[in-house]
Amino acid sequence: MSATVVEIVKSKNLKQKPNDDKLGFGKYFTDHMFVMDYTSEKGWIQPKITPYEPISLDPAAVIFHYGQTVFEGMKAYRTSDNKILLFRPDENFKRLNMSSERLAMPPVNEEEVLEYLKQLINVEKDWVPTAEGTSLYIRPFIIATEAFLGLAASKQYKLVMILSPVGSYYTGGIKPVSIKVEEHYTRAVRGGTGMAKTAGNYCATFNAQTKATSEGFTQVLWLDAIEKKYVEEVGTSNAFFKVNGEVITPELSGSILPGITRKSVIEMLKDWGVPVTERKVSIEEIFQYHKEGTLEEVFSTGTAAVISSIGELEWNGQKITVNNNKIGDLSQKLYDTLTGIQTGKIADPYNWTTEVK
């Protein structure tokens, strides 16, 4: 299906683009954004590309008080022959709608919004950076805008898509990170909102993250909230363990975000004939495998870093080192293949990429 071409209001003040080596993450934004409004009477209306500009909301808007909002995160990559590729964007809009369902928010037409995104990227195509490892990060989000303090789902929403050129996570190869198992704070629990990409899940982690950083760790590993026993996620990425040739990842329990990188990794491993199992896996079990010498690789997956190698893991005062604190062969192969497909360097046998024309 092909969506209507949206109204485009061009910015009259184009920004100076930052250098590719200064990008960092989520600091710079392009000249334009996409906006579309929702009312319960009319549905989604007035899709528009406008200059990147402040959002103006009534102080009583539901987003400020009851946090009704969902978001997504994905990337556009520039290929060496100057094409622009998106990686499984259909999966992101599908997950956006899943998140919205949990938050009592209206769904969008996934195909239509993807079309709008492509039109936005087309307007901003010069903003897709070129240096190795860089990309254009895409942040669609929906916020509840009705001015009403009653405790009920908003009747008005705004969908916004903004774009941010982002730098390379890795300069000079992947360096394994040091992770700490979080014992006190919890990220999510069954029956809660952990499976949805919604704002409240993220601010809830800032204290734990700050504590971990001050103790010299890169991230925390979250355990389930109920038994404080089973591995859930690593920061905002999904956890994988290679044990004796088999890859194990926590099953989607209802409190874990169903990562698209996670899904892609599972599909690739199956395709390669590597045994991969989604199941409950306890942190005790992982430490036991290490003791027995069968814990071969630990890594996590997510849009930001694609594959992140985990070299050290601390739990309960014990610290283990995985694969001599070096990235494992399988982690490296997954990283190379995934980023190869994303940037058009290697063939895409799974049909995961979509060109923005």
Add this chain to the structure above:
Amino acid sequence: MSATVVEIVKSKNLKQKPNDDKLGFGKYFTDHMFVMDYTSEKGWIQPKITPYEPISLDPAAVIFHYGQTVFEGMKAYRTSDNKILLFRPDENFKRLNMSSERLAMPPVNEEEVLEYLKQLINVEKDWVPTAEGTSLYIRPFIIATEAFLGLAASKQYKLVMILSPVGSYYTGGIKPVSIKVEEHYTRAVRGGTGMAKTAGNYCATFNAQTKATSEGFTQVLWLDAIEKKYVEEVGTSNAFFKVNGEVITPELSGSILPGITRKSVIEMLKDWGVPVTERKVSIEEIFQYHKEGTLEEVFSTGTAAVISSIGELEWNGQKITVNNNKIGDLSQKLYDTLTGIQTGKIADPYNWTTEVK
């Protein structure tokens, strides 16, 4: 301590005030609001009373993506001799700071912000409604405003206070409500944000609330997320059970909001010599008391309805009726005393009210 008198920018377009019988909850807002900004370099700066007007934020503001925000809810009451009283506002600003701590946000100076609030109410004193049961609802909130998509606490915030004249919860006496124990969804879990008044806790409840309403219930009763066994809260109010002359309320477990009405009720009961216990209490136990004929009253407490009488309780397909679906004597006495103190009708032996002069 006395805070600086804030800068006041008066609105040039005063609104027409709604009739006291049309107020409802959180639909109308007064002519002015209070705003104050925070930067990590300068702290809280530029306290100001301005016309009630839209808040303009960068689309990348942290509040829209990671939901870093806290809020409070309290009321100003008009007495029959035309004074305006606040009820334990110091407790609200203390809780605001407790919430901020959990959300990795900077504290405010509690006394100073209370002074600012009084100045705001003074400007808006004609908005405090007069009819029986009405009041001026006060909503202070802090939102994270830095334009940065990295996962970290914002370095910039905005504190806003808005005012809304609200109607009576009860016209013609308290009518007991029908409550359903929620089995699937959870509100909060230990290690999470349940003890903080933060947006993400509230949107997470919309689906459960909608389902309960469609099944003919007023509210849900939340169980603990871990064992799905212990009573936590009723909607957004704290639960109390009168059993054989003793009052039982769930202890502050870390996932329950420490209600100020709850605290006041406990203090009053102690003062009256009514035995009151804060402890874990399971829903099974409550149903057992009912079977034995010792469950005398069930009620919940919160700023909105003060005391809400619970006449029916459904759990696991069983429905029990409490006190013949009539408000109990103790619930009524608590309601009369609390609202009497709040509105200056009876003496305030606890020094809970503060006049806005």
